[in-house]
Amino acid sequence: MTEATTMRKRLVASCGKGGTGKTAFTSMMTKVLLDSGKAGKLLLIDADPAMGLPLALGVNVKRTMGQIREEIIKTARGAKEEEKRRVTQMLDYMTFEALNEVDGFALLAMGRTETLGCYCPVNSILKDTIGTLSRSFDTILIDGEAGLEQINRQVVGQVDTLIIVSDATSRGLKTAAQIEHMVHVEKVIKTEKLGIVFNRVYGNQDVLQKAAAEIGIGIFGFIPQDEKVAYYDLMGKSLLGLPESPALKATREIVSERIFPERFK
Amino acid sequence: MSLFDPYISKVSQYTDDLRRKGRRIREFDCPKLVNALLNGLPVRVGPKAGSELVLRGDTFLELGNPDVGSASFLLWADDPSLVKSGRVTLIGPDVPESEGASLPFGQVIIVAGKKLSGDKHEMIERTQYVSDQIEGYMLKSMSRQMWSRISKDAAGKGFSFETLGKALMAIFKSSVPDVEAIEVLFVTTSKEDLQPLEELGEQIREISKNVTKEIWKSKGYDIECFSPFDCNNCPDSAVCDEIKEMVNVRKKTKGDSKANKE
Numbered sequence: 001m002t003e004a005t006t007m008r009k010r011l012v013a014s015c016g017k018g019g020t021g022k023t024a025f026t027s028m029m030t031k032v033l034l035d036s037g038k039a040g041k042l043l044l045i046d047a048d049p050a051m052g053l054p055l056a057l058g059v060n061v062k063r064t065m066g067q068i069r070e071e072i073i074k075t076a077r078g079a080k081e082e083e084k085r086r087v088t089q090m091l092d093y094m095t096f097e098a099l100n101e102v103d104g105f106a107l108l109a110m111g112r113t114e115t116l117g118c119y120c121p122v123n124s125i126l127k128d129t130i131g132t133l134s135r136s137f138d139t140i141l142i143d144g145e146a147g148l149e150q151i152n153r154q155v156v157g158q159v160d161t162l163i164i165v166s167d168a169t170s171r172g173l174k175t176a177a178q179i180e181h182m183v184h185v186e187k188v189i190k191t192e193k194l195g196i197v198f199n200r201v202y203g204n205q206d207v208l209q210k211a212a213a214e215i216g217i218g219i220f221g222f223i224p225q226d227e228k229v230a231y232y233d234l235m236g237k238s239l240l241g242l243p244e245s246p247a248l249k250a251t252r253e254i255v256s257e258r259i260f261p262e263r264f265k
Numbered sequence: 266m267s268l269f270d271p272y273i274s275k276v277s278q279y280t281d282d283l284r285r286k287g288r289r290i291r292e293f294d295c296p297k298l299v300n301a302l303l304n305g306l307p308v309r310v311g312p313k314a315g316s317e318l319v320l321r322g323d324t325f326l327e328l329g330n331p332d333v334g335s336a337s338f339l340l341w342a343d344d345p346s347l348v349k350s351g352r353v354t355l356i357g358p359d360v361p362e363s364e365g366a367s368l369p370f371g372q373v374i375i376v377a378g379k380k381l382s383g384d385k386h387e388m389i390e391r392t393q394y395v396s397d398q399i400e401g402y403m404l405k406s407m408s409r410q411m412w413s414r415i416s417k418d419a420a421g422k423g424f425s426f427e428t429l430g431k432a433l434m435a436i437f438k439s440s441v442p443d444v445e446a447i448e449v450l451f452v453t454t455s456k457e458d459l460q461p462l463e464e465l466g467e468q469i470r471e472i473s474k475n476v477t478k479e480i481w482k483s484k485g486y487d488i489e490c491f492s493p494f495d496c497n498n499c500p501d502s503a504v505c506d507e508i509k510e511m512v513n514v515r516k517k518t519k520g521d522s523k524a525n526k527e
Contacts, residue, residue: 093406097331
């Protein structure tokens with residue numbers, strides 16, 4: 001049936017500085033979950049306007065939530081009552097159209113929003129819609145951008161696990177520190193677990209360990225620099241087809257031991 | 266005499282035309298009472314009996330995908346003799362013979378009752394969007410389109426268009442007790458066969474729009490603020506106000522008390 005199974009529902013979001021490999025990491029997590037058969041019903045949400053995730057997974061996106069947002073705003077401008085009613089009816093339909101269903105998972109792309117302005121109520125309608133949609137899934141992976149606000153405003157205010165992805169640079173670490181501050185001090189998003197994944201690591205693990213301790217954040221794991229991932233990225237090949245490789249192995253350890261330990265017991 | 270009477274005979278002309286063209290047409294005569302309708306149905310029917318999503322992997326048959334087309338409308342009359350009470354007509358393939366297919370979808374519902382009038386219009390209109398009230402049947406709809414999926418589970422239990430017809434009849438009769446007679450037409454043959462329905466639907470929507478307009482004139486909404494920010498100084502607040510109204514309308518239409526919770 002379509003209801004979520006007895007598997008405990010998990011909402012996991014990745015964030016971090018641009019270019020640190022968040023999308024590649026989310027893609028590899030997806031592959032690991034699918035290969036292990038522990039994903040249940042899996043929903044991926046690409047909350048990064050650059051929309052790298054569909055590409056990395058070989059999904060062709062026809063419609064984004066951003067476009068739906070545009071349509072709502074456009075219709076709301078000077079709309080007559082009758083049309084407004086129509087739009088609200090359309091919302092579920094359009095969201096379902098925006099849900100890209102492929103073998104093994106479904107993907108929702110937030111996309112870019114062209115219209116300037118905050119339009120908080122639109123975000124609240126969209127968030128509500130995504131919330132409803134999420135109820136039918138066991139696992140939800142969100143690929144975010146550096147700032148958590150995008151996730152908070154448009155997708156969800158609370159996750160189970162927040163993963164900060166950083167590369168082995170001081171800039172990546174600086175962003176990680178800012179995110180840690182946003183979560184613990186400014187409470188931009190609520191999370192039960194917060195940790196860092198160091199990506200494209202090439203030695204220097206003890207330095208990174210020390211840096212993470214200084215920020216006051218736990219380490220989920222290290223993903224080594226991996227030629228295969230780089231090659232797939234370069235060729236625009238779906239990372240779901242990635243053969244066994246050091247990066248994939250490291251991701252599998254992170255997923256089974258740190259992110260979804262209860263599913264891999 | 267009510268607004269839609271002429272269209273009721275146009276719908277039977279449409280069915281006759283397709284019959285003449287040699288389409289396979291099946292007719293089912295269903296009981297009139299809600300309990301008798303629900304009795305023996307292979308799936309549960311009622312609020313939240315269905316799930317919000319039937320994902321592709323769980324789908325036995327998809328109907329009205331935007332790529333293959335759909336057409337739907339609803340007619341009501343205050344003269345029950347105009348309606349073939351309890352009749353489900355299916356033009357085209359049924360569920361069991363369509364495993365894995367994605368078929369075009371036409372759905373016409375005709376209801377009648379002596380007490381039906383303009384003020385019931387909206388409620389009747391809304392009732393056709395059953396969304397998640399039928400187990401194993403997911404419906405996503407816009408005013409022109411109906412996109413639905415029948416789950417493998419439901420199909421395995423024997424879900425057919427007769428089931429869907431009976432379920433719709435039961436839902437209508439329990440949500441709008443003034444509905445005395447109801448007739449349902451399904452079309453699953455081809456996009457071309459849906460064309461005349463789309464044209465009829467267009468005219469009906471025009472009429473429907475005017476009826477609705479009159480009713481909404483007399484209504485006002487609560488404007489509720491969801492924004493944690495200061496809207497007083499926001500140049501876009503006018504647009505937001507409009508959208509807030511939509512949120513309220515949506516909540517009313519869906520009757521969903523959970524809307525807008527974190």
